[in-house]
Amino acid sequence: MIDPVMALLTAGAVCLGAFLMFWPEKGLIARLRWSKDTGKRVLMEDALKHIYNCEEENVTCTFHSLAGALLKEPNQITPIITRLESLGLLTISGQGFQLTSEGKNYALRILRVHRLWERYLAEETGVPETAWHEQAEIKEHIFTEEDANRISRQLGYPRYDPHGDPIPTASGDLPPHRGRLLNNFLEGDIVQVIHIEDEPSAVYAEIIEKGIYLGVQIEISKKLKNSIHILVAGKVQTLPVLLSGNITAQPAPEEQKIEEPLQSLSSLKTGEEAEVAGISRACRGAQRRRLMDLGIVPGTVVSMVMTSAGGDPKAYNIRGAMIALREDQADFIHIQPFKKVN
Incomplete structure:
Protein backbone atom coordinates (compact mmCIF):
# COMPACT_ATOMS: atom_id res chain seq x y z
CA MET A 1 0.00 0.00 0.00
CA ILE A 2 1.31 3.42 -0.92
CA ASP A 3 1.94 5.74 1.99
CA PRO A 4 -0.09 8.90 1.19
CA VAL A 5 2.36 11.11 3.08
CA MET A 6 5.35 9.77 1.15
CA ALA A 7 3.42 10.06 -2.11
CA LEU A 8 2.58 13.67 -1.32
CA LEU A 9 6.18 14.47 -0.42
CA THR A 10 7.46 12.77 -3.56
CA ALA A 11 5.00 14.64 -5.77
CA GLY A 12 5.94 17.91 -4.07
CA ALA A 13 9.63 17.24 -4.61
CA VAL A 14 9.04 16.46 -8.29
CA CYS A 15 7.00 19.63 -8.74
CA LEU A 16 9.61 21.72 -6.95
CA GLY A 17 12.38 20.21 -9.05
CA ALA A 18 10.47 20.90 -12.25
CA PHE A 19 9.77 24.46 -11.13
CA LEU A 20 13.44 25.11 -10.31
CA MET A 21 14.48 23.66 -13.64
CA PHE A 22 11.97 25.46 -15.86
CA TRP A 23 11.49 28.71 -13.86
CA PRO A 24 11.42 31.47 -16.52
CA GLU A 25 14.65 33.51 -16.62
CA LYS A 26 15.96 32.02 -13.34
CA GLY A 27 15.57 28.26 -13.69
CA LEU A 28 18.38 25.84 -14.53
CA ILE A 29 17.36 25.60 -18.19
CA ALA A 30 17.13 29.38 -18.50
CA ARG A 31 20.51 29.85 -16.83
CA LEU A 32 22.15 27.23 -19.03
CA ARG A 33 20.64 28.86 -22.11
CA TRP A 34 21.82 32.29 -20.88
CA SER A 35 25.30 30.89 -20.25
CA LYS A 36 25.39 29.36 -23.72
CA ASP A 37 24.08 32.53 -25.38
CA THR A 38 26.51 34.69 -23.40
CA GLY A 39 29.40 32.46 -24.43
CA LYS A 40 28.42 32.88 -28.08
CA ARG A 41 28.14 36.65 -27.67
CA VAL A 42 31.58 36.84 -26.04
CA LEU A 43 33.09 34.91 -28.96
CA MET A 44 31.40 37.20 -31.47
CA GLU A 45 32.59 40.32 -29.64
CA ASP A 46 36.13 38.95 -29.40
CA ALA A 47 35.98 38.23 -33.13
CA LEU A 48 34.90 41.80 -33.89
CA LYS A 49 37.70 43.15 -31.73
CA HIS A 50 40.30 40.97 -33.47
CA ILE A 51 39.11 41.97 -36.94
CA TYR A 52 39.16 45.65 -35.91
CA ASN A 53 42.75 45.33 -34.65
CA CYS A 54 43.77 43.64 -37.91
CA GLU A 55 42.27 46.49 -39.92
CA GLU A 56 44.03 49.07 -37.75
CA GLU A 57 47.35 47.32 -38.40
CA ASN A 58 46.59 46.84 -42.13
CA VAL A 59 46.75 43.06 -41.71
CA THR A 60 44.33 40.73 -43.50
CA CYS A 61 42.12 38.82 -41.09
CA THR A 62 41.58 35.18 -42.09
CA PHE A 63 39.86 32.12 -40.65
CA HIS A 64 43.21 30.91 -39.32
CA SER A 65 44.19 34.20 -37.67
CA LEU A 66 40.74 34.49 -36.11
CA ALA A 67 40.87 30.88 -34.91
CA GLY A 68 44.21 31.59 -33.26
CA ALA A 69 42.89 34.72 -31.55
CA LEU A 70 39.81 32.91 -30.23
CA LEU A 71 41.69 29.69 -29.39
CA LYS A 72 39.35 27.69 -31.61
CA GLU A 73 39.75 25.30 -34.53
CA PRO A 74 39.23 26.95 -37.95
CA ASN A 75 36.07 24.88 -38.56
CA GLN A 76 34.59 26.30 -35.33
CA ILE A 77 34.90 29.84 -36.67
CA THR A 78 32.39 29.41 -39.51
CA PRO A 79 29.22 29.71 -37.36
CA ILE A 80 30.61 32.84 -35.68
CA ILE A 81 31.42 34.52 -38.98
CA THR A 82 28.09 33.48 -40.48
CA ARG A 83 26.23 35.00 -37.54
CA LEU A 84 28.20 38.26 -37.67
CA GLU A 85 27.54 38.53 -41.40
CA SER A 86 23.81 37.92 -40.91
CA LEU A 87 23.76 40.72 -38.32
CA GLY A 88 25.33 43.10 -40.83
CA LEU A 89 28.50 43.51 -38.77
CA LEU A 90 31.00 42.24 -41.35
CA THR A 91 31.37 41.26 -44.98
CA ILE A 92 33.29 38.32 -46.43
CA SER A 93 35.45 38.50 -49.54
CA GLY A 94 38.40 36.73 -51.09
CA GLN A 95 40.60 39.06 -49.06
CA GLY A 96 39.20 37.89 -45.73
CA PHE A 97 36.78 39.73 -43.45
CA GLN A 98 35.98 43.44 -43.31
CA LEU A 99 33.88 45.19 -40.70
CA THR A 100 30.88 47.21 -41.76
CA SER A 101 30.40 50.63 -40.16
CA GLU A 102 28.06 48.98 -37.64
CA GLY A 103 30.65 46.31 -36.92
CA LYS A 104 33.36 48.90 -36.40
CA ASN A 105 31.17 50.89 -34.01
CA TYR A 106 30.40 47.71 -32.05
CA ALA A 107 34.12 46.86 -31.81
CA LEU A 108 34.92 50.39 -30.65
CA ARG A 109 32.36 50.10 -27.85
CA ILE A 110 34.09 46.93 -26.63
CA LEU A 111 37.51 48.59 -26.80
CA ARG A 112 36.19 51.66 -24.99
CA VAL A 113 35.02 49.62 -21.99
CA HIS A 114 38.26 47.61 -21.96
CA ARG A 115 40.54 50.63 -21.96
CA LEU A 116 38.41 52.66 -19.55
CA TRP A 117 38.42 49.79 -17.07
CA GLU A 118 42.20 49.46 -17.32
CA ARG A 119 42.48 53.18 -16.64
CA TYR A 120 40.12 52.80 -13.67
CA LEU A 121 42.18 49.95 -12.22
CA ALA A 122 45.35 52.01 -12.64
CA GLU A 123 44.00 55.18 -11.08
CA GLU A 124 41.56 53.98 -8.44
CA THR A 125 42.78 50.58 -7.21
CA GLY A 126 45.87 48.73 -6.12
CA VAL A 127 45.44 45.94 -8.67
CA PRO A 128 48.86 44.94 -10.12
CA GLU A 129 49.31 46.23 -13.65
CA THR A 130 49.99 42.74 -14.98
CA ALA A 131 46.37 41.90 -14.03
CA TRP A 132 44.70 44.91 -15.66
CA HIS A 133 44.29 43.37 -19.11
CA GLU A 134 42.81 40.10 -17.88
CA GLN A 135 40.23 41.87 -15.72
CA ALA A 136 39.32 44.26 -18.54
CA GLU A 137 38.81 41.27 -20.86
CA ILE A 138 35.95 40.24 -18.57
CA LYS A 139 34.39 43.66 -17.98
CA GLU A 140 34.29 44.53 -21.69
CA HIS A 141 31.56 41.90 -22.18
CA ILE A 142 29.54 42.91 -19.12
CA PHE A 143 29.45 46.70 -18.90
CA THR A 144 26.75 48.67 -20.66
CA GLU A 145 27.24 51.94 -22.52
CA GLU A 146 25.85 53.74 -19.46
CA ASP A 147 28.49 52.03 -17.29
CA ALA A 148 31.22 53.19 -19.67
CA ASN A 149 29.93 56.77 -19.65
CA ARG A 150 29.82 56.78 -15.85
CA ILE A 151 33.40 55.54 -15.52
CA SER A 152 34.64 57.98 -18.15
CA ARG A 153 32.99 60.86 -16.30
CA GLN A 154 34.44 59.68 -12.97
CA LEU A 155 37.95 59.56 -14.44
CA GLY A 156 37.67 62.98 -16.09
CA TYR A 157 37.15 61.73 -19.66
CA PRO A 158 40.65 60.26 -20.20
CA ARG A 159 42.00 60.06 -23.76
CA TYR A 160 44.47 57.21 -23.27
CA ASP A 161 44.58 54.03 -21.19
CA PRO A 162 47.51 53.26 -18.84
CA HIS A 163 49.37 51.50 -21.66
CA GLY A 164 49.06 54.52 -23.95
CA ASP A 165 46.30 53.12 -26.19
CA PRO A 166 43.69 55.70 -27.29
CA ILE A 167 40.27 55.42 -25.64
CA PRO A 168 37.33 55.80 -28.05
CA THR A 169 34.82 58.48 -27.09
CA ALA A 170 31.13 57.68 -26.66
CA SER A 171 30.62 58.70 -30.30
CA GLY A 172 33.43 56.42 -31.51
CA ASP A 173 36.08 59.09 -32.12
CA LEU A 174 39.70 58.19 -31.36
CA PRO A 175 42.57 60.43 -30.25
CA PRO A 176 45.49 60.24 -32.71
CA HIS A 177 48.19 57.57 -32.41
CA ARG A 178 51.52 59.07 -31.43
CA GLY A 179 55.23 58.32 -31.59
CA LYS A 257 65.07 66.04 -20.45
CA ILE A 258 66.83 64.60 -17.42
CA GLU A 259 70.54 65.11 -17.89
CA GLU A 260 71.53 63.34 -14.67
CA PRO A 261 69.60 60.19 -13.71
CA LEU A 262 67.59 60.70 -10.54
CA GLN A 263 68.23 58.38 -7.63
CA SER A 264 65.52 56.66 -5.63
CA LEU A 265 64.87 57.12 -1.92
CA SER A 266 65.88 53.50 -1.34
CA SER A 267 69.49 54.44 -2.20
CA LEU A 268 69.87 56.64 0.92
CA LYS A 269 72.10 55.30 3.67
CA THR A 270 71.53 55.76 7.40
CA GLY A 271 71.97 59.42 8.37
CA GLU A 272 71.81 60.73 4.79
CA GLU A 273 69.21 63.23 3.67
CA ALA A 274 67.89 64.36 0.31
CA GLU A 275 65.13 66.37 -1.31
CA VAL A 276 62.16 64.76 -3.02
CA ALA A 277 62.19 65.44 -6.76
CA GLY A 278 58.95 63.62 -7.51
CA ILE A 279 57.11 60.32 -7.54
CA SER A 280 57.57 57.90 -10.41
CA ARG A 281 54.70 57.72 -12.90
CA ALA A 282 54.79 53.97 -12.38
CA CYS A 283 53.26 54.62 -8.95
CA ARG A 284 49.54 55.08 -9.48
CA GLY A 285 46.19 55.14 -7.77
CA ALA A 286 45.81 54.53 -4.05
CA GLN A 287 49.52 53.92 -3.53
CA ARG A 288 50.46 57.27 -5.08
CA ARG A 289 47.83 59.11 -3.03
CA ARG A 290 49.11 57.47 0.17
CA LEU A 291 52.67 58.66 -0.49
CA MET A 292 51.44 62.19 -1.17
CA ASP A 293 49.32 62.12 2.00
CA LEU A 294 52.51 61.32 3.91
CA GLY A 295 53.96 64.61 2.65
CA ILE A 296 56.11 63.11 -0.08
CA VAL A 297 55.93 65.91 -2.64
CA PRO A 298 58.63 67.80 -4.58
CA GLY A 299 60.78 69.87 -2.23
CA THR A 300 60.20 67.78 0.91
CA VAL A 301 63.42 66.98 2.77
CA VAL A 302 63.71 63.37 3.92
CA SER A 303 66.38 61.47 5.81
CA MET A 304 67.01 57.78 6.37
CA VAL A 305 66.95 57.08 10.11
CA MET A 306 67.26 53.34 10.56
CA THR A 307 66.92 49.95 8.92
CA SER A 308 64.85 47.11 10.34
CA ALA A 309 66.56 43.91 11.46
CA GLY A 310 65.65 42.20 8.21
CA GLY A 311 66.81 45.14 6.09
CA ASP A 312 63.33 45.98 4.84
CA PRO A 313 61.41 48.20 5.58
CA LYS A 314 63.46 51.27 6.47
CA ALA A 315 62.43 54.21 8.65
CA TYR A 316 62.56 57.72 7.16
CA ASN A 317 62.08 61.11 8.78
CA ILE A 318 59.46 62.88 6.67
CA ARG A 319 58.32 66.29 7.90
CA GLY A 320 59.11 65.39 11.50
CA ALA A 321 57.33 62.04 11.45
CA MET A 322 58.96 58.61 11.45
CA ILE A 323 57.59 56.68 8.45
CA ALA A 324 58.38 53.07 7.54
CA LEU A 325 58.60 52.37 3.81
CA ARG A 326 59.32 49.12 2.03
CA GLU A 327 62.07 49.13 -0.57
CA ASP A 328 59.61 48.74 -3.44
CA GLN A 329 57.75 51.82 -2.15
CA ALA A 330 60.94 53.86 -1.71
CA ASP A 331 61.99 52.94 -5.26
CA PHE A 332 59.06 55.01 -6.56
CA ILE A 333 60.33 58.19 -4.86
CA HIS A 334 62.88 60.19 -6.86
CA ILE A 335 65.36 62.28 -4.89
CA GLN A 336 68.08 64.82 -5.53
CA PRO A 337 70.86 66.14 -3.27
CA PHE A 338 69.59 68.50 -0.58
CA LYS A 339 71.36 71.84 -0.66
CA LYS A 340 71.20 73.74 2.61
CA VAL A 341 70.77 77.50 2.34
CA ASN A 342 73.25 79.39 4.54
Whole structure:
Protein backbone atom coordinates (compact mmCIF):
# COMPACT_ATOMS: atom_id res chain seq x y z
CA MET A 1 0.00 0.00 0.00
CA ILE A 2 1.31 3.42 -0.92
CA ASP A 3 1.94 5.74 1.99
CA PRO A 4 -0.09 8.90 1.19
CA VAL A 5 2.36 11.11 3.08
CA MET A 6 5.35 9.77 1.15
CA ALA A 7 3.42 10.06 -2.11
CA LEU A 8 2.58 13.67 -1.32
CA LEU A 9 6.18 14.47 -0.42
CA THR A 10 7.46 12.77 -3.56
CA ALA A 11 5.00 14.64 -5.77
CA GLY A 12 5.94 17.91 -4.07
CA ALA A 13 9.63 17.24 -4.61
CA VAL A 14 9.04 16.46 -8.29
CA CYS A 15 7.00 19.63 -8.74
CA LEU A 16 9.61 21.72 -6.95
CA GLY A 17 12.38 20.21 -9.05
CA ALA A 18 10.47 20.90 -12.25
CA PHE A 19 9.77 24.46 -11.13
CA LEU A 20 13.44 25.11 -10.31
CA MET A 21 14.48 23.66 -13.64
CA PHE A 22 11.97 25.46 -15.86
CA TRP A 23 11.49 28.71 -13.86
CA PRO A 24 11.42 31.47 -16.52
CA GLU A 25 14.65 33.51 -16.62
CA LYS A 26 15.96 32.02 -13.34
CA GLY A 27 15.57 28.26 -13.69
CA LEU A 28 18.38 25.84 -14.53
CA ILE A 29 17.36 25.60 -18.19
CA ALA A 30 17.13 29.38 -18.50
CA ARG A 31 20.51 29.85 -16.83
CA LEU A 32 22.15 27.23 -19.03
CA ARG A 33 20.64 28.86 -22.11
CA TRP A 34 21.82 32.29 -20.88
CA SER A 35 25.30 30.89 -20.25
CA LYS A 36 25.39 29.36 -23.72
CA ASP A 37 24.08 32.53 -25.38
CA THR A 38 26.51 34.69 -23.40
CA GLY A 39 29.40 32.46 -24.43
CA LYS A 40 28.42 32.88 -28.08
CA ARG A 41 28.14 36.65 -27.67
CA VAL A 42 31.58 36.84 -26.04
CA LEU A 43 33.09 34.91 -28.96
CA MET A 44 31.40 37.20 -31.47
CA GLU A 45 32.59 40.32 -29.64
CA ASP A 46 36.13 38.95 -29.40
CA ALA A 47 35.98 38.23 -33.13
CA LEU A 48 34.90 41.80 -33.89
CA LYS A 49 37.70 43.15 -31.73
CA HIS A 50 40.30 40.97 -33.47
CA ILE A 51 39.11 41.97 -36.94
CA TYR A 52 39.16 45.65 -35.91
CA ASN A 53 42.75 45.33 -34.65
CA CYS A 54 43.77 43.64 -37.91
CA GLU A 55 42.27 46.49 -39.92
CA GLU A 56 44.03 49.07 -37.75
CA GLU A 57 47.35 47.32 -38.40
CA ASN A 58 46.59 46.84 -42.13
CA VAL A 59 46.75 43.06 -41.71
CA THR A 60 44.33 40.73 -43.50
CA CYS A 61 42.12 38.82 -41.09
CA THR A 62 41.58 35.18 -42.09
CA PHE A 63 39.86 32.12 -40.65
CA HIS A 64 43.21 30.91 -39.32
CA SER A 65 44.19 34.20 -37.67
CA LEU A 66 40.74 34.49 -36.11
CA ALA A 67 40.87 30.88 -34.91
CA GLY A 68 44.21 31.59 -33.26
CA ALA A 69 42.89 34.72 -31.55
CA LEU A 70 39.81 32.91 -30.23
CA LEU A 71 41.69 29.69 -29.39
CA LYS A 72 39.35 27.69 -31.61
CA GLU A 73 39.75 25.30 -34.53
CA PRO A 74 39.23 26.95 -37.95
CA ASN A 75 36.07 24.88 -38.56
CA GLN A 76 34.59 26.30 -35.33
CA ILE A 77 34.90 29.84 -36.67
CA THR A 78 32.39 29.41 -39.51
CA PRO A 79 29.22 29.71 -37.36
CA ILE A 80 30.61 32.84 -35.68
CA ILE A 81 31.42 34.52 -38.98
CA THR A 82 28.09 33.48 -40.48
CA ARG A 83 26.23 35.00 -37.54
CA LEU A 84 28.20 38.26 -37.67
CA GLU A 85 27.54 38.53 -41.40
CA SER A 86 23.81 37.92 -40.91
CA LEU A 87 23.76 40.72 -38.32
CA GLY A 88 25.33 43.10 -40.83
CA LEU A 89 28.50 43.51 -38.77
CA LEU A 90 31.00 42.24 -41.35
CA THR A 91 31.37 41.26 -44.98
CA ILE A 92 33.29 38.32 -46.43
CA SER A 93 35.45 38.50 -49.54
CA GLY A 94 38.40 36.73 -51.09
CA GLN A 95 40.60 39.06 -49.06
CA GLY A 96 39.20 37.89 -45.73
CA PHE A 97 36.78 39.73 -43.45
CA GLN A 98 35.98 43.44 -43.31
CA LEU A 99 33.88 45.19 -40.70
CA THR A 100 30.88 47.21 -41.76
CA SER A 101 30.40 50.63 -40.16
CA GLU A 102 28.06 48.98 -37.64
CA GLY A 103 30.65 46.31 -36.92
CA LYS A 104 33.36 48.90 -36.40
CA ASN A 105 31.17 50.89 -34.01
CA TYR A 106 30.40 47.71 -32.05
CA ALA A 107 34.12 46.86 -31.81
CA LEU A 108 34.92 50.39 -30.65
CA ARG A 109 32.36 50.10 -27.85
CA ILE A 110 34.09 46.93 -26.63
CA LEU A 111 37.51 48.59 -26.80
CA ARG A 112 36.19 51.66 -24.99
CA VAL A 113 35.02 49.62 -21.99
CA HIS A 114 38.26 47.61 -21.96
CA ARG A 115 40.54 50.63 -21.96
CA LEU A 116 38.41 52.66 -19.55
CA TRP A 117 38.42 49.79 -17.07
CA GLU A 118 42.20 49.46 -17.32
CA ARG A 119 42.48 53.18 -16.64
CA TYR A 120 40.12 52.80 -13.67
CA LEU A 121 42.18 49.95 -12.22
CA ALA A 122 45.35 52.01 -12.64
CA GLU A 123 44.00 55.18 -11.08
CA GLU A 124 41.56 53.98 -8.44
CA THR A 125 42.78 50.58 -7.21
CA GLY A 126 45.87 48.73 -6.12
CA VAL A 127 45.44 45.94 -8.67
CA PRO A 128 48.86 44.94 -10.12
CA GLU A 129 49.31 46.23 -13.65
CA THR A 130 49.99 42.74 -14.98
CA ALA A 131 46.37 41.90 -14.03
CA TRP A 132 44.70 44.91 -15.66
CA HIS A 133 44.29 43.37 -19.11
CA GLU A 134 42.81 40.10 -17.88
CA GLN A 135 40.23 41.87 -15.72
CA ALA A 136 39.32 44.26 -18.54
CA GLU A 137 38.81 41.27 -20.86
CA ILE A 138 35.95 40.24 -18.57
CA LYS A 139 34.39 43.66 -17.98
CA GLU A 140 34.29 44.53 -21.69
CA HIS A 141 31.56 41.90 -22.18
CA ILE A 142 29.54 42.91 -19.12
CA PHE A 143 29.45 46.70 -18.90
CA THR A 144 26.75 48.67 -20.66
CA GLU A 145 27.24 51.94 -22.52
CA GLU A 146 25.85 53.74 -19.46
CA ASP A 147 28.49 52.03 -17.29
CA ALA A 148 31.22 53.19 -19.67
CA ASN A 149 29.93 56.77 -19.65
CA ARG A 150 29.82 56.78 -15.85
CA ILE A 151 33.40 55.54 -15.52
CA SER A 152 34.64 57.98 -18.15
CA ARG A 153 32.99 60.86 -16.30
CA GLN A 154 34.44 59.68 -12.97
CA LEU A 155 37.95 59.56 -14.44
CA GLY A 156 37.67 62.98 -16.09
CA TYR A 157 37.15 61.73 -19.66
CA PRO A 158 40.65 60.26 -20.20
CA ARG A 159 42.00 60.06 -23.76
CA TYR A 160 44.47 57.21 -23.27
CA ASP A 161 44.58 54.03 -21.19
CA PRO A 162 47.51 53.26 -18.84
CA HIS A 163 49.37 51.50 -21.66
CA GLY A 164 49.06 54.52 -23.95
CA ASP A 165 46.30 53.12 -26.19
CA PRO A 166 43.69 55.70 -27.29
CA ILE A 167 40.27 55.42 -25.64
CA PRO A 168 37.33 55.80 -28.05
CA THR A 169 34.82 58.48 -27.09
CA ALA A 170 31.13 57.68 -26.66
CA SER A 171 30.62 58.70 -30.30
CA GLY A 172 33.43 56.42 -31.51
CA ASP A 173 36.08 59.09 -32.12
CA LEU A 174 39.70 58.19 -31.36
CA PRO A 175 42.57 60.43 -30.25
CA PRO A 176 45.49 60.24 -32.71
CA HIS A 177 48.19 57.57 -32.41
CA ARG A 178 51.52 59.07 -31.43
CA GLY A 179 55.23 58.32 -31.59
CA ARG A 180 57.18 55.51 -33.23
CA LEU A 181 58.69 52.20 -32.17
CA LEU A 182 61.73 52.34 -29.92
CA ASN A 183 63.70 50.38 -32.55
CA ASN A 184 63.41 53.32 -34.95
CA PHE A 185 65.34 55.81 -32.82
CA LEU A 186 69.09 56.42 -33.14
CA GLU A 187 71.96 55.93 -30.71
CA GLY A 188 72.17 58.90 -28.36
CA ASP A 189 68.48 59.78 -28.66
CA ILE A 190 66.66 60.56 -25.40
CA VAL A 191 63.03 59.53 -25.68
CA GLN A 192 59.91 59.31 -23.55
CA VAL A 193 57.82 56.13 -23.51
CA ILE A 194 54.20 56.79 -24.53
CA HIS A 195 52.89 53.28 -25.24
CA ILE A 196 53.64 49.71 -24.14
CA GLU A 197 51.85 46.82 -25.81
CA ASP A 198 50.28 44.67 -23.09
CA GLU A 199 50.08 41.48 -25.12
CA PRO A 200 51.55 38.90 -24.89
CA SER A 201 51.32 39.22 -21.12
CA ALA A 202 54.70 37.51 -20.54
CA VAL A 203 56.47 40.07 -22.75
CA TYR A 204 54.65 42.94 -21.03
CA ALA A 205 55.65 41.64 -17.59
CA GLU A 206 59.30 41.46 -18.69
CA ILE A 207 59.21 45.06 -19.94
CA ILE A 208 57.74 46.24 -16.63
CA GLU A 209 60.39 44.33 -14.68
CA LYS A 210 63.07 46.35 -16.49
CA GLY A 211 61.64 49.56 -15.02
CA ILE A 212 60.01 50.73 -18.25
CA TYR A 213 56.63 52.41 -17.92
CA LEU A 214 54.63 55.24 -19.48
CA GLY A 215 56.40 58.58 -19.14
CA VAL A 216 59.85 57.21 -18.29
CA GLN A 217 62.81 58.63 -20.19
CA ILE A 218 65.14 56.29 -22.05
CA GLU A 219 68.50 56.99 -23.66
CA ILE A 220 69.44 54.77 -26.61
CA SER A 221 73.05 53.93 -25.85
CA LYS A 222 73.77 51.21 -28.43
CA LYS A 223 71.89 49.46 -31.24
CA LEU A 224 72.77 45.91 -32.29
CA LYS A 225 71.21 43.59 -34.84
CA ASN A 226 69.01 41.68 -32.39
CA SER A 227 68.87 44.03 -29.40
CA ILE A 228 69.38 47.57 -28.17
CA HIS A 229 71.12 48.83 -25.05
CA ILE A 230 69.31 51.56 -23.16
CA LEU A 231 69.83 53.69 -20.08
CA VAL A 232 66.71 53.91 -17.92
CA ALA A 233 66.61 55.41 -14.41
CA GLY A 234 70.40 55.27 -14.28
CA LYS A 235 70.56 51.55 -15.10
CA VAL A 236 71.81 49.93 -18.30
CA GLN A 237 69.31 47.46 -19.75
CA THR A 238 69.46 45.20 -22.79
CA LEU A 239 66.23 44.87 -24.76
CA PRO A 240 65.82 42.07 -27.31
CA VAL A 241 63.94 43.11 -30.45
CA LEU A 242 60.94 41.14 -29.17
CA LEU A 243 60.68 43.59 -26.27
CA SER A 244 61.73 46.86 -27.90
CA GLY A 245 59.25 46.23 -30.72
CA ASN A 246 56.44 46.49 -28.17
CA ILE A 247 57.48 49.95 -26.93
CA THR A 248 56.49 53.23 -28.58
CA ALA A 249 58.20 56.50 -27.72
CA GLN A 250 58.61 60.09 -28.82
CA PRO A 251 61.54 62.49 -28.46
CA ALA A 252 61.68 63.80 -24.90
CA PRO A 253 60.79 67.53 -24.73
CA GLU A 254 63.95 69.60 -24.28
CA GLU A 255 62.63 71.29 -21.14
CA GLN A 256 61.88 67.89 -19.57
CA LYS A 257 65.07 66.04 -20.45
CA ILE A 258 66.83 64.60 -17.42
CA GLU A 259 70.54 65.11 -17.89
CA GLU A 260 71.53 63.34 -14.67
CA PRO A 261 69.60 60.19 -13.71
CA LEU A 262 67.59 60.70 -10.54
CA GLN A 263 68.23 58.38 -7.63
CA SER A 264 65.52 56.66 -5.63
CA LEU A 265 64.87 57.12 -1.92
CA SER A 266 65.88 53.50 -1.34
CA SER A 267 69.49 54.44 -2.20
CA LEU A 268 69.87 56.64 0.92
CA LYS A 269 72.10 55.30 3.67
CA THR A 270 71.53 55.76 7.40
CA GLY A 271 71.97 59.42 8.37
CA GLU A 272 71.81 60.73 4.79
CA GLU A 273 69.21 63.23 3.67
CA ALA A 274 67.89 64.36 0.31
CA GLU A 275 65.13 66.37 -1.31
CA VAL A 276 62.16 64.76 -3.02
CA ALA A 277 62.19 65.44 -6.76
CA GLY A 278 58.95 63.62 -7.51
CA ILE A 279 57.11 60.32 -7.54
CA SER A 280 57.57 57.90 -10.41
CA ARG A 281 54.70 57.72 -12.90
CA ALA A 282 54.79 53.97 -12.38
CA CYS A 283 53.26 54.62 -8.95
CA ARG A 284 49.54 55.08 -9.48
CA GLY A 285 46.19 55.14 -7.77
CA ALA A 286 45.81 54.53 -4.05
CA GLN A 287 49.52 53.92 -3.53
CA ARG A 288 50.46 57.27 -5.08
CA ARG A 289 47.83 59.11 -3.03
CA ARG A 290 49.11 57.47 0.17
CA LEU A 291 52.67 58.66 -0.49
CA MET A 292 51.44 62.19 -1.17
CA ASP A 293 49.32 62.12 2.00
CA LEU A 294 52.51 61.32 3.91
CA GLY A 295 53.96 64.61 2.65
CA ILE A 296 56.11 63.11 -0.08
CA VAL A 297 55.93 65.91 -2.64
CA PRO A 298 58.63 67.80 -4.58
CA GLY A 299 60.78 69.87 -2.23
CA THR A 300 60.20 67.78 0.91
CA VAL A 301 63.42 66.98 2.77
CA VAL A 302 63.71 63.37 3.92
CA SER A 303 66.38 61.47 5.81
CA MET A 304 67.01 57.78 6.37
CA VAL A 305 66.95 57.08 10.11
CA MET A 306 67.26 53.34 10.56
CA THR A 307 66.92 49.95 8.92
CA SER A 308 64.85 47.11 10.34
CA ALA A 309 66.56 43.91 11.46
CA GLY A 310 65.65 42.20 8.21
CA GLY A 311 66.81 45.14 6.09
CA ASP A 312 63.33 45.98 4.84
CA PRO A 313 61.41 48.20 5.58
CA LYS A 314 63.46 51.27 6.47
CA ALA A 315 62.43 54.21 8.65
CA TYR A 316 62.56 57.72 7.16
CA ASN A 317 62.08 61.11 8.78
CA ILE A 318 59.46 62.88 6.67
CA ARG A 319 58.32 66.29 7.90
CA GLY A 320 59.11 65.39 11.50
CA ALA A 321 57.33 62.04 11.45
CA MET A 322 58.96 58.61 11.45
CA ILE A 323 57.59 56.68 8.45
CA ALA A 324 58.38 53.07 7.54
CA LEU A 325 58.60 52.37 3.81
CA ARG A 326 59.32 49.12 2.03
CA GLU A 327 62.07 49.13 -0.57
CA ASP A 328 59.61 48.74 -3.44
CA GLN A 329 57.75 51.82 -2.15
CA ALA A 330 60.94 53.86 -1.71
CA ASP A 331 61.99 52.94 -5.26
CA PHE A 332 59.06 55.01 -6.56
CA ILE A 333 60.33 58.19 -4.86
CA HIS A 334 62.88 60.19 -6.86
CA ILE A 335 65.36 62.28 -4.89
CA GLN A 336 68.08 64.82 -5.53
CA PRO A 337 70.86 66.14 -3.27
CA PHE A 338 69.59 68.50 -0.58
CA LYS A 339 71.36 71.84 -0.66
CA LYS A 340 71.20 73.74 2.61
CA VAL A 341 70.77 77.50 2.34
CA ASN A 342 73.25 79.39 4.54
